[in-house]
Amino acid sequence: MYLIAIVSPFIGFTITNTTGRLFNNYINSLIATFCMFVSFLLSLIIFFEVAIVQTPCYIVLAPWFNIELLSVYWSFCFDTITSIMFIVVTFISSLVHLYSIEYMSDDPHQGRFLGFLSLFTFFMLLLITADNLLIMFFGWEGIGLASYLLISFWFTRIQASKSAIKAMIVNRVGDIGLLFGICSLFLTFKTVDYSIIFSLVSCALNDTLLCFSIECNCFMVFSTFLFIGAVGKSAQIGLHLWLPDAMEAPTPVSALLHAATLVTAGIFLIIRCSYIFEQSSIVLSVITIIGGITAFLAASIGVVQNDIKRVIAYSTCSQLGYMVLSCGISEYSIALFHLANHALFKALLFLSAGTIIHGFNDEQDLRKMGSLIRIFPLAYIMIIIGSLALCGIPFYTGFYSKDAILGIALTNCNIYSNAGYFLLLAAACFTAFYSTRLLLYSFIVLPNGYKFAYSNAHEATVYSLVPLVFLGFGSLFGGFLFKDMFVGFGSPLFGNSIYSLYNCGFIDFEFASVFSKNIPFIITLYGVFLSLYFSKNWLLYNINNLKIRSAYYYCFLFLNRKWYFDSIYNELLIHRLIKFSYDITFKLIDKGIIEWSTPSGIAYLADKYKKDTSQLHSGYISHYLLLVVAVIFTVLFFIIFNNIFNNLDFSLIFIAYFVIFSFNGVSNS
Numbered sequence: 001m002y003l004i005a006i007v008s009p010f011i012g013f014t015i016t017n018t019t020g021r022l023f024n025n026y027i028n029s030l031i032a033t034f035c036m037f038v039s040f041l042l043s044l045i046i047f048f049e050v051a052i053v054q055t056p057c058y059i060v061l062a063p064w065f066n067i068e069l070l071s072v073y074w075s076f077c078f079d080t081i082t083s084i085m086f087i088v089v090t091f092i093s094s095l096v097h098l099y100s101i102e103y104m105s106d107d108p109h110q111g112r113f114l115g116f117l118s119l120f121t122f123f124m125l126l127l128i129t130a131d132n133l134l135i136m137f138f139g140w141e142g143i144g145l146a147s148y149l150l151i152s153f154w155f156t157r158i159q160a161s162k163s164a165i166k167a168m169i170v171n172r173v174g175d176i177g178l179l180f181g182i183c184s185l186f187l188t189f190k191t192v193d194y195s196i197i198f199s200l201v202s203c204a205l206n207d208t209l210l211c212f213s214i215e216c217n218c219f220m221v222f223s224t225f226l227f228i229g230a231v232g233k234s235a236q237i238g239l240h241l242w243l244p245d246a247m248e249a250p251t252p253v254s255a256l257l258h259a260a261t262l263v264t265a266g267i268f269l270i271i272r273c274s275y276i277f278e279q280s281s282i283v284l285s286v287i288t289i290i291g292g293i294t295a296f297l298a299a300s301i302g303v304v305q306n307d308i309k310r311v312i313a314y315s316t317c318s319q320l321g322y323m324v325l326s327c328g329i330s331e332y333s334i335a336l337f338h339l340a341n342h343a344l345f346k347a348l349l350f351l352s353a354g355t356i357i358h359g360f361n362d363e364q365d366l367r368k369m370g371s372l373i374r375i376f377p378l379a380y381i382m383i384i385i386g387s388l389a390l391c392g393i394p395f396y397t398g399f400y401s402k403d404a405i406l407g408i409a410l411t412n413c414n415i416y417s418n419a420g421y422f423l424l425l426a427a428a429c430f431t432a433f434y435s436t437r438l439l440l441y442s443f444i445v446l447p448n449g450y451k452f453a454y455s456n457a458h459e460a461t462v463y464s465l466v467p468l469v470f471l472g473f474g475s476l477f478g479g480f481l482f483k484d485m486f487v488g489f490g491s492p493l494f495g496n497s498i499y500s501l502y503n504c505g506f507i508d509f510e511f512a513s514v515f516s517k518n519i520p521f522i523i524t525l526y527g528v529f530l531s532l533y534f535s536k537n538w539l540l541y542n543i544n545n546l547k548i549r550s551a552y553y554y555c556f557l558f559l560n561r562k563w564y565f566d567s568i569y570n571e572l573l574i575h576r577l578i579k580f581s582y583d584i585t586f587k588l589i590d591k592g593i594i595e596w597s598t599p600s601g602i603a604y605l606a607d608k609y610k611k612d613t614s615q616l617h618s619g620y621i622s623h624y625l626l627l628v629v630a631v632i633f634t635v636l637f638f639i640i641f642n643n644i645f646n647n648l649d650f651s652l653i654f655i656a657y658f659v660i661f662s663f664n665g666v667s668n669s
Helices: 002-018 025-052 080-103 110-129 133-151 158-189 194-199 218-233 242-248 251-259 262-272 281-302 308-328 332-359 377-391 397-411 415-444 451-455 462-486 505-510 514-537 543-548 550-560 562-596 599-614 621-645 648-668
Strands: 057-067 070-078 208-211 214-217
Touching: 002 025, 002 057, 002 070, 002 080, 002 110, 025 057, 025 080, 025 110, 070 080, 070 110, 070 133, 080 110, 080 251, 080 262, 080 332, 080 462, 110 133, 110 251, 110 262, 133 158, 133 242, 133 251, 133 262, 158 194, 158 208, 158 218, 158 242, 208 218, 214 218, 218 262, 218 281, 242 251, 242 308, 251 262, 251 308, 251 332, 262 308, 262 332, 281 308, 281 415, 281 562, 308 332, 308 397, 308 415, 332 377, 332 397, 332 462, 377 397, 377 415, 377 462, 377 514, 397 415, 397 462, 397 505, 397 514, 415 514, 550 562, 562 599
Parallel strands: none
Antiparallel strands: 057 070, 208 214
């Protein structure tokens, strides 16, 4: 059963991409969706057996390779973390598959698209169920490959191909860090198995590693490299540039990528390796600050975005900052809880936005929408539910995890967590701002689009509406139903799956004042009213008015250009790297040293200089006589200088110089 749950999406991919030509696109889509739902139903049983009944399962399938000390097996671990991630991934992916049947019905490659979605899910399941670091890395690279195939699915669009390449290259930076982390772990523990490494942590607390000629504590090295890998996949500050550009993919890809698969892989890695991260307080402090800055940065940029999908994309980046900060303050269970809650309402937001885009002539610009509430009433309700959950309004799903993260960050006796708390508060205000703005500009304000788009606008079919209903139900009640399993001390849900040296922040939060607990809600309401004010007066979105108010204008320019990260990278890194690659590696090395040292290069040089050497034979008798006389005088000079100086070496040098001079004179004459 456990193996079928993992392999079932791969079976769907194999059928749709090998024998799929035997069937039409509709049948292929049904096959891929059926295989995905089989995996989801089995994940429910796995969750009951592993998490509820507390019976973890370990499967050793077959050896992969065995090289001296390194023995790697195809082994899988089903503990509480895996079972929770398994049910989140398969649930979201099943609904996205069902949604894609109608959304991609007009695409001639619909079957291939559903197959790539299944492959994406399979690699993610392989990553979360792996029992060792190399199988995890195999799934890690697999989701990178699948994301490239899906982002560039409409490969005839230049921007889609560029976005896929950008995502691949930026993720490679993080993957190098993860690979260094795996190598350093093997160097210390001589194994890549999770269970063995975690059990030997206490034996290596005082060990050191020489990293870039600097002797450091080994756990600081492990944590740093592993976190670099998480930064790349989970789009934290510095390596977050690829996430907004991934919106060039079809909307179902965006929903799956942002809710349950690619961006959550880095968070899962940190939670899985909590035994390692807890041994380095310095790295945990860095994680806390980076999570807070990422949440603030992404939320502030989302304020000025006009593409409906980009607004939601920057929201994903901001929420990932919440999860990373929660891991930095050692609240891994709450980070996992927020990951599961975020998957529900973020998939709801993306699929609801996809319903509007698909039914409104593929329009994504918020400024060209308005008054869509009558055309898309169900999408309007679902976006309201998703936005309220995203903002952390009480009694919605996002409230139970987001409020816990903010409260524990406030009451934690750590200056870094307190600084992260204020960054998260600002991010919460911005989140309420752009969520309200999205609702106003797409549904409430006067229509501002083309008449053709309004006259042909239509609500989606049942294939698209059923996933929205399930996700809406989860966004309403998911947090309330499962909060006691994740938050607090009364649940033995995780057992030994998560390790934390300090886990008393929730107690301090319970005894905090009522006002401090309600600060996030007050800030959220302030963001809502601020959005209503600015949207009414057009102060922040009308460029002509902004030029009059210079402070607003430059603030808008700074945010609209995404804090100049793209400009900085292009000017300081990309352009110089391209120039270096062309001048040095291409012209000097490839077209120079390597090409001229090959037989073809030598033959070309010989052919090039044969004309110069052939000019020595001019065909004139006078030239030949001059050459004979020059040789005679050369011999005489050799004899004379040999007798005078008695130095054969000096004479040979002089003769060689004289002969060369004579030849040049002959050729010039």
